[in-house]
Amino acid sequence: MIAFVIGVCTVLSLPFGSNGEAIPQKPTGDVSIMPPIKPADGPQAFPDAEKANMPVFTMDYPRIQLPFEITLWVLLASFAKIGFHVYHKITVWVPESCLLIAIGLMVGGIMHSVHEEPPAVLSSNVFFLYMLPPIVLDSGYFIPTRAFFENIGTVLWFAVVGTLWNSIGIGMSLFAICQIEAFGVQDINLQENLLFASIISAVDPVAVLSVFEDVSVNEQLYIVVFGECLFNDAVTVVLYNMFSYVADMPEVEPVDVFLGVARFFVVGLGGMGFGLLFGLVASFTTRFTGNVRAIEPLFIFMYSYLAYLVAELFAISSIMAIVTCAITMKYYVEENVSQRSCTTIRHVIKMLGSISETLIFFFLGVVTITTEHEWNWGYIMFTLLFAFLWRGLGVLVLTQIINPFRTIPFNMKDQFGLSYGGLRGAISFALAYTLPDNIGRRQLFITATICIIIFTVFIQGISIRPLIELINVRRTNRNLDTINSEIHCRVMEHTLSGIEDLCGQWSHYYWKDKFMKFNNLVLRKILIKDKRAESSIVALYKKLELQNAMEILDTYDTSRTTRTCRTSRVQSSSGSGY
């Protein structure tokens, strides 16, 4: 398989090289909104050739370069993914991200040896506008809603305070290290250290999550890591923006600190606001798509993306916006759209998220080789050390503070899982590349970031599974969906909210009860085609029935004949069915 992938790579890298001379004459960025209308069809490509006979073959590579190369990269990444899973045993022990980085390193090596420019897919704009949204949408859309809202306090605590803790802790410590003359990094000032620390504070536990899933750790631990990963990206981007602004300043005035804090809230709450708005509008729109089932899923993608872009426009947290949008609309949209649209929405979101992630890890490997590095043993080693140290310390301290407020407190083993799961990933990488050129040690920061990503992904990523199994972290009490448990859960929730009402204490049961009432009385009436509020017990019954039906379908599906698809041929081939 690897030989095959390398083969594809060589083919892939050819177009870059062999057309090196053809590309500069013709700008390729043709997708821009207002290019001059220019004829570039076959024969026109050679208008200045002297009178020749009509050509039987012509070739015009620059014209198709952009979509062609994107398609090839996507295909290459997909092949890699297939390759890993054909040898299923590898991915059990080595996380996919490690394998992708490894393949990327090889491709990078090949490209480096033929003096090839790396593809600039990870330039700041391409990353933030095209590759990040699908990943975040994927996480936001498939977040286990109930578990998330039950642990939202802890999630935000770790995401916001934890990230601040890490950024400031690592930044300060590194600044202290910079004062030691022997390392030769005295020119890095405090602002730059803080900026760098904010970059490497974003944890990206994709690899960890899949391990957690496989060994089925308890739900509390899982959701906290999941939620932290989602929201600390947002916090990191804000911090990064703040610090990179501050890094330009000759001196920091007290008013700037105040404005920074204000901005922090504007960015976070603003993102949530936009997300909520677009989510509600999207839900409302799907009320009317009953006759245009074909384009139904498009609305979901467009509105989420719009939420993201508008947030980017105002430089508020686009990650918060798209996550909030996804969480808001999911419930209503899925009741409005058809079964098929629903499948499509879910599958496309998964697909785009998955391929974006694959590409990013892959490019991370490529760029690691093709970038010029500035190596500084002292600074990089201390970065690794401090990142590890402050993460562990942070989890320890923050857990002590949050534990008294939790129904099920985190024990020591959970805390180990939390702190050891702090892998760094794509966000750090992209932010490092976004660093402005006026930062003196930009090269060093990039090198250090790549080091910490590769170190955490490879060392921690590979070792976390055996460690988790060794220390025997509390496993999940996977709750089966049954009518019985649903009835009891509802009874308990009603009882608890009643008791809370009596003693005048308002916890999340109270708020959930209030929200459900508001939802049934107002939101559902506005946003859902069929307005009747429905008992969650009846809903669950129907859901289980359908689950049964789907399982029958899937049994057929995985058995000998996968003819299933043509089931709907009659309708859909006539164009109107879908």
Place this chain on the structure above:
Amino acid sequence: MIAFVIGVCTVLSLPFGSNGEAIPQKPTGDVSIMPPIKPADGPQAFPDAEKANMPVFTMDYPRIQLPFEITLWVLLASFAKIGFHVYHKITVWVPESCLLIAIGLMVGGIMHSVHEEPPAVLSSNVFFLYMLPPIVLDSGYFIPTRAFFENIGTVLWFAVVGTLWNSIGIGMSLFAICQIEAFGVQDINLQENLLFASIISAVDPVAVLSVFEDVSVNEQLYIVVFGECLFNDAVTVVLYNMFSYVADMPEVEPVDVFLGVARFFVVGLGGMGFGLLFGLVASFTTRFTGNVRAIEPLFIFMYSYLAYLVAELFAISSIMAIVTCAITMKYYVEENVSQRSCTTIRHVIKMLGSISETLIFFFLGVVTITTEHEWNWGYIMFTLLFAFLWRGLGVLVLTQIINPFRTIPFNMKDQFGLSYGGLRGAISFALAYTLPDNIGRRQLFITATICIIIFTVFIQGISIRPLIELINVRRTNRNLDTINSEIHCRVMEHTLSGIEDLCGQWSHYYWKDKFMKFNNLVLRKILIKDKRAESSIVALYKKLELQNAMEILDTYDTSRTTRTCRTSRVQSSSGSGY
């Protein structure tokens, strides 16, 4: 609804205008493969501002302009589509394309009145590389395979010979008209007339097909119009390329004519070859995607697109390539992939095709207003007349020739349907815009093309339904899928191929029989995971069973509770399910 759409438009057109001064400084085509890595995050947008406090709000429109505007246009088009279908009665009598052009005209009027540049989405490259592939893939993937192969001779006859007939006929006649001094178009030479005629020979009977479907005309008529629409695009593009090359030549030598004919075959058969190749590779790839269901559909899209792009690269018929690719892989891919992937593939293809088409008609309306026109009564009226005349004549003559070879010959009513269904559409429009600037009367050709599109879409498009119903075209013998009919069909086919073998006559039964044997013995073994060849009767039985199951699902679906989606939440939210 219309007021709403206009409202959105005003919002839409604002960004173009209000940022007119901001855009030029910063090039927007940032998707290009190798842009310099540039920091453009929030605060960096104002680096040259003098020392100010940390900004709490920032805004950076040029950075998100491209994806933002694309998203808005797509949303606007989708809204229009919803709008039409909310008032379902409109679309029964007025085809959707008419309504879209009308909305486009309005938006164009608004944009014109605020002196707005039209979006260059219909520049040659954007149209041919991004908007056309989804439409053609849609048609190719959902073509009724059996009916198509049973009528392939007639389809190709009308597509190839019919298009040639129209192009040459209209071109010659217009050249004759050009000799009349009174019209003032004597400067248009024969080559240019032929070039123009090739542009307006592509019929685009999307609107007609939906009418045919609604009144369920007979399958023969339907498939011939469907197939003609698919393949004559390919022929037109080739003719266009040839004539536009010829238009540059001072004189045409005999060798050029010969090379032209050679190129014609290279282009057509080359396209089919690439399509076949990519189709088989795609089928083969899906054998191994069992463990990566999430990205399965991606392969289908990527391979089809690759087939299209590679064909574009070598300037051979990309439409033939993507259609052949779709037809080839459909059968094998749908047996390999999971039920969910299959639904997703079909839905996404439909979705993208549908939205591309919507956008094109919409932009056609916009551009009609915002382009500068050159009006020439004589030339344009005669263009309309000749286009109508030669189409009618062509169908009449070509049917006389093909009828003796057909089992079910076309009667006069069918012929009326065929010739009246010759609406012009997007391809003509895009080709007209691709005309090189050195054509003296480029403006006139564009105006004439737009005229003929609008005339045929509005007049013929609206009147074809009453006419078809009035003359009572032969209706379909819609064959129901039953085990009984399948058994009898197979018996008949086997018998016929046996009889043909005996009398030494090889018609399509013989070839179908041969292909089925080859398919079962070789192709299925290579391309399909489960290698057992299966009786078509057993397959049909299973298909009907599953159809039942799906119907049960859909009944739930359209009934009160559309909770269905959450059916699979448990698996998919854990990330591994899909």
